[in-house]
Amino acid sequence: MALIGILGGMGPLATVDFMERLIALTCSAGASRDQQHLPLLVAHLPHIPDRSEALLGTGENPLPALLSGIDMLNRNEVELIVIPCNSAHHWYDAMRAKSRAPIIHIAEASVAALPPGVRRVAALATGGTFHSGLYQRILAARGFESVEPDAATQRHIDACIREVKAGEIEASTGHLAAALDWLVDQGAQAAVLGCTELPLAARPMKAPSIPMIDSTLELARATVSYGLSRGWNRAL
Amino acid sequence: MALIGILGGMGPLATVDFMERLIALTCSAGASRDQQHLPLLVAHLPHIPDRSEALLGTGENPLPALLSGIDMLNRNEVELIVIPCNSAHHWYDAMRAKSRAPIIHIAEASVAALPPGVRRVAALATGGTFHSGLYQRILAARGFESVEPDAATQRHIDACIREVKAGEIEASTGHLAAALDWLVDQGAQAAVLGCTELPLAARPMKAPSIPMIDSTLELARATVSYGLSRGWNRAL
Numbered sequence: 001m002a003l004i005g006i007l008g009g010m011g012p013l014a015t016v017d018f019m020e021r022l023i024a025l026t027c028s029a030g031a032s033r034d035q036q037h038l039p040l041l042v043a044h045l046p047h048i049p050d051r052s053e054a055l056l057g058t059g060e061n062p063l064p065a066l067l068s069g070i071d072m073l074n075r076n077e078v079e080l081i082v083i084p085c086n087s088a089h090h091w092y093d094a095m096r097a098k099s100r101a102p103i104i105h106i107a108e109a110s111v112a113a114l115p116p117g118v119r120r121v122a123a124l125a126t127g128g129t130f131h132s133g134l135y136q137r138i139l140a141a142r143g144f145e146s147v148e149p150d151a152a153t154q155r156h157i158d159a160c161i162r163e164v165k166a167g168e169i170e171a172s173t174g175h176l177a178a179a180l181d182w183l184v185d186q187g188a189q190a191a192v193l194g195c196t197e198l199p200l201a202a203r204p205m206k207a208p209s210i211p212m213i214d215s216t217l218e219l220a221r222a223t224v225s226y227g228l229s230r231g232w233n234r235a236l
Numbered sequence: 237m238a239l240i241g242i243l244g245g246m247g248p249l250a251t252v253d254f255m256e257r258l259i260a261l262t263c264s265a266g267a268s269r270d271q272q273h274l275p276l277l278v279a280h281l282p283h284i285p286d287r288s289e290a291l292l293g294t295g296e297n298p299l300p301a302l303l304s305g306i307d308m309l310n311r312n313e314v315e316l317i318v319i320p321c322n323s324a325h326h327w328y329d330a331m332r333a334k335s336r337a338p339i340i341h342i343a344e345a346s347v348a349a350l351p352p353g354v355r356r357v358a359a360l361a362t363g364g365t366f367h368s369g370l371y372q373r374i375l376a377a378r379g380f381e382s383v384e385p386d387a388a389t390q391r392h393i394d395a396c397i398r399e400v401k402a403g404e405i406e407a408s409t410g411h412l413a414a415a416l417d418w419l420v421d422q423g424a425q426a427a428v429l430g431c432t433e434l435p436l437a438a439r440p441m442k443a444p445s446i447p448m449i450d451s452t453l454e455l456a457r458a459t460v461s462y463g464l465s466r467g468w469n470r471a472l
Contacts, residue, residue: 019248032401039245
């Protein structure tokens, strides 16, 4: 039996949302019984130090805790690792170097899903991820132009993420809408919700004015496609 | 760091629903940041043979796969195990005997949550769990009288569970309502949703005519209470 390892808990609701996407995509691919779903091992480790604070120089380095989670998953012989937290991917190379199992990169999967014809893209992420340039580098390498938030807009994005983490989804949606409005005014033709809390805030929104890429969903699509193509949903 | 082990994937959506309850209860207890949540290790193993079929004598024995999941969680040094699947608790004693970590019993937690003044209780569960007498024994030991489904009502319950496992929540709700109507006619004063798929079918229902105990929620309450009282949400 092949296990897919999820390094999760960053944050807790985002991991649950990611698992729900995995299951819905597997149902859409034809699964109707438990035994047709993908086996997972979820290291749900919410105590990992805040990624955004570390990237802004105001918090503890999460890398030792991230590597300890990667190590736990490898000790349990997972065949693939996915991490439904964009900010954690700042440390992707260090995690990949210590992992026997391959790790799907959430930001690469998300940028690859941008619709054709789009050139100017706003990646919404934690303040730390924005500061680290993670999305800006991947967008530039793929020929996209980044539309960057100003300080007030980034405050809306960070407030939105904080509220989702506190379970206050309703309050979070208004902050996301305000950030998107400003970015569209600056010429953004598409948005990447580059933090796995943001899709939870976006779901209650009606018809957004530009296409939005859901990084949780894109990581789930890549994971299900990887697992189903290898027949991992069939019990041995 | 203390880990709570979840033996899940039975079925997949029910495990996600259970994790969502754990997180919501932890938020209600005051958590607003990732680091204030409970660390979990989720062995999400949907390939475990169908528990209800085994109990009805028409399917493979799931005990070896259940024990292998319990063993994986213990190897990872979890301090507590919970299993958001009622039918799997037919094998509770065998799993408990092989586990270093204690295992909270979902049916005991659910029956303990019945409101005062109630005497006649309908436990809705898989055909296999009904046939095994799991809930009837626990209800009798606590002084309750069981109101049992007839064959047609059990078919509604099984159809409801099958539809939730296939992701067809809307269709499942009608079957649950039909089963509840018949059980209320037979004098049931309260119902235990003794299968973790059933609360997903029940959630869209408006004002049920009798109190319903949600076994997923009661297991989540017992788990959060166990973990928070020991301070497991604080990182070491």
